[in-house]
Structures are given as structure tokens and as C-alpha cells.
Amino acid sequence: MKRIYMDNNATTAVRPEVMEAMLPFYKEHFGNPSSVHWAGRETGAALEAAREKVANLINCTPAEIVFTSCGSEGDNLAIKGVADVLRDRGNHIITTAVEHPAVLSTCEYLTKQGFEVTYLPVDGYGMLDVAALEAAITDKTILISVMWANNETGTLFPIEQIGAVARKHKICFHTDAVQAIGRVPVDVQAAQVDLLAISGHKIGAPKGVGALYVRKGVRLTPLIHGGHQERNRRAGTHNLPSIVGLGVACELAASDLKGAAQRLRQMRDRLERGLLAIPESQINGHPTERLPNTLNISFNYIEGEAVLLFLDMQGIAASSGSACMSDSFGQSHVIEAMGVDPMMANSAIRFGLGYDNTEADVDRVLEILPPIVKKLRDMSPFYHERDVTKATA
Amino acid sequence: MYSDKVIDHFTNPRNVGEIENADGVGEKVSSSCGDRMKVFLKVEDGVIKDIKFQTYGCGAAIASSSMMSELVIGKTLQEALDLTNDQVADALGGLPAPKLHCSNLAADALHEAIKNFQATTA
Numbered sequence: 001m002k003r004i005y006m007d008n009n010a011t012t013a014v015r016p017e018v019m020e021a022m023l024p025f026y027k028e029h030f031g032n033p034s035s036v037h038w039a040g041r042e043t044g045a046a047l048e049a050a051r052e053k054v055a056n057l058i059n060c061t062p063a064e065i066v067f068t069s070c071g072s073e074g075d076n077l078a079i080k081g082v083a084d085v086l087r088d089r090g091n092h093i094i095t096t097a098v099e100h101p102a103v104l105s106t107c108e109y110l111t112k113q114g115f116e117v118t119y120l121p122v123d124g125y126g127m128l129d130v131a132a133l134e135a136a137i138t139d140k141t142i143l144i145s146v147m148w149a150n151n152e153t154g155t156l157f158p159i160e161q162i163g164a165v166a167r168k169h170k171i172c173f174h175t176d177a178v179q180a181i182g183r184v185p186v187d188v189q190a191a192q193v194d195l196l197a198i199s200g201h202k203i204g205a206p207k208g209v210g211a212l213y214v215r216k217g218v219r220l221t222p223l224i225h226g227g228h229q230e231r232n233r234r235a236g237t238h239n240l241p242s243i244v245g246l247g248v249a250c251e252l253a254a255s256d257l258k259g260a261a262q263r264l265r266q267m268r269d270r271l272e273r274g275l276l277a278i279p280e281s282q283i284n285g286h287p288t289e290r291l292p293n294t295l296n297i298s299f300n301y302i303e304g305e306a307v308l309l310f311l312d313m314q315g316i317a318a319s320s321g322s323a324c325m326s327d328s329f330g331q332s333h334v335i336e337a338m339g340v341d342p343m344m345a346n347s348a349i350r351f352g353l354g355y356d357n358t359e360a361d362v363d364r365v366l367e368i369l370p371p372i373v374k375k376l377r378d379m380s381p382f383y384h385e386r387d388v389t390k391a392t393a
Numbered sequence: 394m395y396s397d398k399v400i401d402h403f404t405n406p407r408n409v410g411e412i413e414n415a416d417g418v419g420e421k422v423s424s425s426c427g428d429r430m431k432v433f434l435k436v437e438d439g440v441i442k443d444i445k446f447q448t449y450g451c452g453a454a455i456a457s458s459s460m461m462s463e464l465v466i467g468k469t470l471q472e473a474l475d476l477t478n479d480q481v482a483d484a485l486g487g488l489p490a491p492k493l494h495c496s497n498l499a500a501d502a503l504h505e506a507i508k509n510f511q512a513t514t515a
């Protein structure tokens with residue numbers, strides 16, 4: 001059975017070029033980049049070359065890149081780091097109801113430390129109202145943290161507008177760009193972002209490496225205290241092979257950003273059109289302002305986990321933000337914030353297309369999924385009791 | 394995370410459907426996750442002659458409905474009333490811990506259908 005991986009918003013395979021570039025840094029070039037001798041000098045040069053490649057992708061200077069262990073670390077460092085430094089100036093943070101847990105849980109933690117957090121709502125497309133964001137600003141606001149693209153729905157927030165508002169009010173602006181990097185153009189100058197977190201494993205670099213962009217002049221309290229690495233912003237010996245991998249992945253992404261997005265969008269749109277032909281299905285997310293690779297779709301009257309199991313048995317890996325995943329109950333906070341009908345929300349399935357997907361993969365999902373939906377609907381009491389007169393195609 | 398038996402019953406659920414003019418109909422909804430099971434019974438001389446179910450829910454919910462139906466078909470109403478949710482889960486080779494409390498409702502739905510039968514024939 002052919003295996004099809006369509007869960008690239010969860011993680012991606014390491015790209016072959018990335019892997020190849022990393023390998024020499026395990027054995028031949030093993031030096032600690034902080035060492036002065038020959039072994040350290042050669043890895044030190046590789047570290048800075050990787051930093052430059054990451055910086056190029058988001059249009060900043062290499063000195064503004066801090067290597068981290070993952071996207072969550074970047075979000076934590078940005079939010080806690082700024083909150084700690086600016087604590088005397090105010091205790092108010094603005095974020096949204098649909099952020100990744102790395103942001104939401106960090107904000108909850110800060111609430112216990114005396115901070116106040118405003119969680120902005122979103123509309124039915126998962127879109128944010130920038131006027132509402134500006135209205136939420138008080139003289140105590142020290143940080144705005146709004147994601148670039150939503151991990152569950154792919155909805156893209158108007159980051160440039162938010163950046164302009166933050167700059168106008170002289171408030172530090174952090175964005176979790178983990179899903180956006182490599183899929184849409186990300187330019188920290190145009191967006192007037194002060195802090196931006198990225199993760200390697202969403203763009204074909206390995207797990208366990210990420211980066212935080214820290215605009216020159218923005219001060220942060222480190223999360224990890226220790227040596228002088230990363231200009232005292234993040235201690236700990238560098239994970240050099242993975243950092244080299246992140247650099248190459250960013251270079252590859254930058255070299256083909258438009259082309260890759262176009263290929264992904266074409267396949268995603270075909271998948272979307274095909275699946276929307278199933279009656280009483282709906283897209284969760286914005287119709288146009290959306291990552292080119294992401295499709296979050298609901299099929300009413302059935303439950304998402306059951307769909308995923310059937311897909312999995314046919315070798316197709318997708319994901320569900322809905323209830324009943326093995327260790328987490330309750331609806332997805334993102335879909336819930338969008339006000340989606342609970343039964344629709346429970347059937348939400350997310351496809352995240354990636355570099356390795358082909359048109360044949362789309363064909364296979366389009367062949368396999370409609371009968372699964374039919375089978376589960378035939379089993380569902382809600383489907384048999386539905387008001388056929390109200391049902392829309 | 395699921396046993397082979399769960400996967401078998403989920404993939405090929407037994408006794409899915411509806412019985413027209415059923416002797417008893419009952420259902421149970423999970424308060425924690427919204428899973429819902431509806432059970433239809435055909436009863437003759439105190440014995441379950443036929444059983445069908447409709448289930449909205451995850452793999453565990455569907456598999457436990459199917460297993461329950463297999464366990465009670467041909468059994469007396471008393472034997473069916475003695476069946477517990479835990480026995481259904483055991484017959485499936487166990488369910489993941491988080492599922493035991495939300496998707497393991499099949500015996501409850503069955504008991505509701507029997508009560509409905511008993512109420513309408515009393």
C-alpha cells in the first residue's frame with residue numbers, strides 16, 4: 001500500500017539536501033563553535049553561514065537571529081523575555097484566542113505572575129479585526145503576540161497592518177511564524193515585527209532546532225542562563241548539525257518560495273474542490289487569506305477521529321483538531337473560537353500538503369475519502385435524522 | 394493505540410442499521426465528548442432476536458457498539474441487562490484509558506432500549 005503523508009503542518013520529512021549538509025557536522029566537523037582552535041573555527045564559520053541563510057529568508061541581519069531548540073522555545077523566549085524586561089512599564093499583553101499552545105500557555109503562565117492578557121476573538125473565517133486589536137491597547141500594554149498563520153486552519157492574519165498598529169503605539173510585536181515560513185513570503189521589515197519565532201521541522205529541517213528573530217534594540221531576559229552563546233540571549237552549546245540543516249532548509253525555501261507555493265496551492269485547491277463536492281461539507285478557514293498548503297474541512301454528522309482511522313488504514317496520514325484524539329478532549333480551541341457548529345467542528349480534518357506530495361496523492365485521497373464519509377454517515381444517527389429540507393450541498 | 398479487535402469491529406462493524414417497527418429503541422449520549430449511540434431491538438419470548446445500532450463517534454464508540462451487539466444477540470433480556478460497559482471493553486481487548494469514560498457507552502444504550510421495550514409492553 002502506498003503511504004501518503006499529508007500532515008506537513010505537524011512536521012515534515014528532512015529534505016535530502018538538508019540531510020546531506022548536516023552529516024559532516026556529526027563526525028568530521030564536530031568542534032564546539034565557541035572554541036578558538038581549528039575544530040571550533042570551522043564549525044563557527046558554519047554556524048554564522050547558517051545564521052545568514054535564516055536571516056536572508058526573513059529579511060533581517062544575521063545578528064538578529066537567535067538559534068533555539070524549537071518554535072515553542074522561540075515563543076516562550078519572546079513573550080516571557082519581553083514581559084520580564086518591560087514589567088515596570090506595564091503588565092498588559094494582547095494576543096488572540098487562536099494562538100498555538102506555545103503562546104496561549106505562556107500567557108496563562110504570565111497571568112499567574114500578575115500579567116493581564118486580552119485574547120482577541122476571530123470571525124467565522126478565523127480572521128482577526130485589526131481595529132479591535134488597536135482598541136484593546138491600553139497604556140499598560142507592553143506586548144502584542146499574534147501568529148502569522150494559523151496551524152489548524154491556515155488562516156493568515158494581516159500581519160503588516162498589525163505591525164503598523166504596534167509601531168504606531170510603540171508596542172513590542174511578536175509573531176509565531178512557524179507555519180508561515182517557507183509557505184508565504186515573510187519579511188520582518190515590511191511587517192514591522194520585533195520578534196518572530198520559526199521552527200526547523202516545518203520546512204524540511206530536523207526536529208529540535210528553531211530560531212527567534214529579535215529586532216536590534218529589543219531586550220529580552222533569557223530563558224536559559226549559562227554561557228555567552230547567541231550574544232547572551234540563549235545559552236547552551238549549539239546544536240550545530242541541526243542549525244546547519246535549518247540554514248540549508250531556509251536557503252531552499254527562499255530559492256523557490258513562489259514556485260513551491262504555487263504547486264502546493266494547485267494541489268490543495270484541487271483537493272478542496274473535490275472534497276467540497278461531498279454534500280454538507282465545509283472549509284474551516286479563510287477562503288483566500290490562507291496558507292497555500294492547508295485544507296481544514298468538515299463533513300457533517302460524523303466524527304473526525306473515525307475518518308482519520310479509516311484514512312490511516314489506507315495509508316493516508318492527515319490530522320484532526322477535533323475531540324477524541326487519544327489524549328486530549330474537547331474541541332479544537334481554534335475551530336470553537338470561529339463559532340463553527342459543534343458537530344461540524346467535531347468532524348474537522350486537516351490536510352497539510354508538503355514538498356513531497358504529488359497530484360497522484362490528491363487523486364488517491366479524492367478516491368478514498370468520499371466512501372469513508374458515506375460509510376460513517378450511514379452509521380450516524382444524526383445523519384438519518386437530519387432535516388433534509390434544510391440540508392445544503 | 395487500538396487493539397486488533399477494536400480495529401476489526403471499527404472497520405467491519407456488525408449489525409449497523411435500523412429496525413423498522415422495533416420492539417425497543419434506546420440511546421445514550423456521552424456528556425464528555427458528544428458520542429451518541431442508538432440501539433434498536435427485536436425481542437421474542439424474552440430473547441433478543443435482532444439488534445441494530447447507529448453510532449456517532451470515534452473508533453472506540455463504533456467498535457464498542459458493534460461488539461455489544463454481537464455479545465447480546467440471542468441472549469435473554471436479563472443477560473443483556475447484566476452486560477456492563479467494562480465487559481464490552483474487555484471483549485474488545487481493552488480500550489485506551491481516555492476512551493473508557495467517553496466512548497464506552499454501548500451497554501448503557503442497550504439498557505435504555507430494553508427499558509423502552511419493557512415500558513411499552515408492560
